[in-house]
Amino acid sequence: MVAGLGLRRSGRRNAFFFAGAAAIVLWSAGPFLWQLSTSFQLDRALVSPTPSLIPHPFILQHYLNIFSVKHFQFYVLNSCIVAAATTLLCLGLGAAAAYALARLKLRRRFGLLGLILSVSMFPQIAIVGPLYLLASSLGLLDTYLVLVIIYLALGLPLVIWVLFGYFQTIPEELDEAARIDGAGPLRILLLVIVPLSVPCLVTTGLIAFIAAWNEFMFALAMTSTIAHQTVPVGIANFTNLYYVPWGDIAAASVVVTLPLVLLVLFFQRRIIEGLTQGAVKE
Template sequence: MPSSWRAQLLITRIALYVASALIVVWSVAPFLWQLSTSFQEDRLLSSPTPSFLPWPGTLEHFRNIFVEKEFHLYIVNSAIVAGLTTLFCLTIGGAAAFALARLRVYYHFGILALILSVSMFPQIAIVAPLYLAASALGLMNTYTILVVIYLSLGLPLVIWVLFGYFQTIPREIDEAAIIDGAGPLRLMVSIILPMSLPGFVTTGLLAFIMAWNEFMFALAFTSGVERQTIPVGIANFTNLYYVPWGDLAAASVVVTLPLVLLVLAFQRWIIQGLTQGAVKE
């Protein structure tokens, strides 16, 4: 290989490493700044010269959110709502995607387009009708109304991702299972589902994160700490004349860290689940 080619290859590789490092810094820097802020004293946060290193450090903000503001109640509410939403999204969305991808369903792409169109409505446009319906049914300030709304928001994504994943599984597997006497339900539960775990992990995490972070519907349909979720709880920290930046940063760290750990733990399945459906075998 000529020396000019080697130099060009070296420069390209260095440029890629530098670009990757810049992207990582750009993505991680806000979280690191929040982490640093959560351990700094209030007098340092109001200082004209900001400091990245939390010295001297303090745990006062974490004590405030859990002892004074009862932040653990918001975490429990979010865990219940996001967990139920994920469970129902995977159950209903998995069955729908299996039927559209593996069974003989006419106009299945039209059905998929109709499902996708549901998610295209601006959320602010449907708050008022949903509010009136929830009030009439007595569902205000309940987990039920949040789970139902989040289910309608998450199902289109779950169905589309799982549909693409199911399409990559060879049809010969279905034929062999049918010859052995397996019906559609047994085919889905015993054969297709175990082969599609990366797709289910990916869509489950996406649905969980969506429900975990949603703010507008949670603010509109809940009115007390007994049902309010984390984003609403963080918004309640502020008042008219004071913004507790340290408490907000501590709450943001507590909320974000579990999601980061989940994504890191399942990153191999996430990448496989997102890319597998891009190529049809």
């Protein structure tokens, strides 16, 4: 850990760092808090000359609106189904691939890993046209399946990368022992590696879930009705003819962001470890 310069602490220095840390928290959380406050305010209060952070009066009208008028629950349900299916498949396929890359005798495995990672770097707009034509010819447009298939491929590289890093930290003697007992690769993966990797699988799954939950462009292109459109498409379409319903939008934003924020706050240390492992492993 870093010692050194940080050890000389004077009062002024402490105050400086405290102010800086407070500024970071305010900058990161402030806009969302304003969104939270907006969601409980009357439209009339929102256009008043002096905005107030504390809702007065405190109303739930916007939340009622988005569910009863805009049927937001359908978008949420669609997103839950798509993101959950994507997450499970990502973890299953990703664990198998990461295990093969991390443990089994495979030539050029770092080349393979690099190839898999490079797939996630090209502009996604480059594949949306041909995929649309393909999905259209297979009759897959406006289905859950097409979104899950696409999100699986978009999520796999990061999942494989994070799991690969984690699997390498598991002592090799453990699967050696299982192999001597006569277990095959699949059994070792399921009975030795997976049980040891539950914390990592949870975090990686969360990262994959958030990515699928937040994706917008493919959902916009591939789905066309409320039967399969996901939350980002629903929110993007939240406009009235004559005015922008900022209160309703804020309520919808809170509904789809708050669960993620709470999960992230809970798992923050592991998420940061998972996401930054590539950059710091020198």
